[in-house]
Amino acid sequence: MHAPSDTVPPADPPRALGDGVGFVLAELGKVALARGDQVLAPLGLTAKHLRVLELAAAEPLSQQQLSLRCGVDRTTMVALVDDFERLGLAERRRDPADRRRYVVALTDAGRQALDAGRDAIARAEDELLAALDDAERAQLRELAHRVLGGTGTIVC
């Protein structure tokens, strides 16, 4: 009982905002996204493009369905699909069952670009986590996944 006071609150939360988890996660997210866009730039794509390409590759989806899953507006999806067509990575195909819809169908070049993009992203992630060993990377992945899962966030 040397302390002159026993009413001091038990250690404040981190005083500087820069030390808080929120700011670190926000900055880290920006860095991760920017780095992803950088390594995809040689393919003429962004991280958002690649995510859409992956969704369209997994199953036949209309632009509307793609935009809903990505949490972007229909009008934004128009521009993304325009980019795919311009790059020869996907085609718009009228849905015979509902002629209002276009199904976004990947070309062979599109599937190759998806593979190449996934590789580039994997390398970028490996580089981003250079400061962590394998166990720590798994820990970070698991914790981040769990937190994100608790927010009910759309992934695209």
Place this chain on the structure above:
Amino acid sequence: MHAPSDTVPPADPPRALGDGVGFVLAELGKVALARGDQVLAPLGLTAKHLRVLELAAAEPLSQQQLSLRCGVDRTTMVALVDDFERLGLAERRRDPADRRRYVVALTDAGRQALDAGRDAIARAEDELLAALDDAERAQLRELAHRVLGGTGTIVC
């Protein structure tokens, strides 16, 4: 040696982009930033505002110095300081030693807003990490800090 093949590569990295650390961190960062902006909105501030306010509170800095530390352009800082003055949170004071410079000086209201903003951010972080226990939160903070540190990123 039951396996029919011993040349299979040792487990691919996660196939779906949405499972990769990069995308999870990018999404989590967006959520954290958006949530921070939300809880600061009643104060008329954003997370970026609050970070600048904190820097200016810690030591007397010119707009140029603030913009350099935040990694934004001088012209962007003009608008931020305009906001502070409009809200009565800070004042521009000519630096007598170099009359080209304005020192951004917090008012009493500015210091109160900084405190209130810090509290709001602390509550938002606590809410964001609701899915983790204390030990896991500390782990996530430490790992994220370490990764961000490895990138040499500016914090603002």
Place this chain on the structure above:
DNA sequence: TATTGTTATACTCTATAACTATA
């Protein structure tokens, strides 16, 4: 001649509103 703050301007990203063709 260089630097600080400012303004005007442009660029990127995204969303809203209005149009068309289909349902």
Place this chain on the structure above:
DNA sequence: TATAGTTATAGAGTATAACAATA
């Protein structure tokens, strides 16, 4: 009447270029 895709437009947010005051 409602929906899918499109276009035109507008709103954030941020940067570049040019300018006045000061060094």
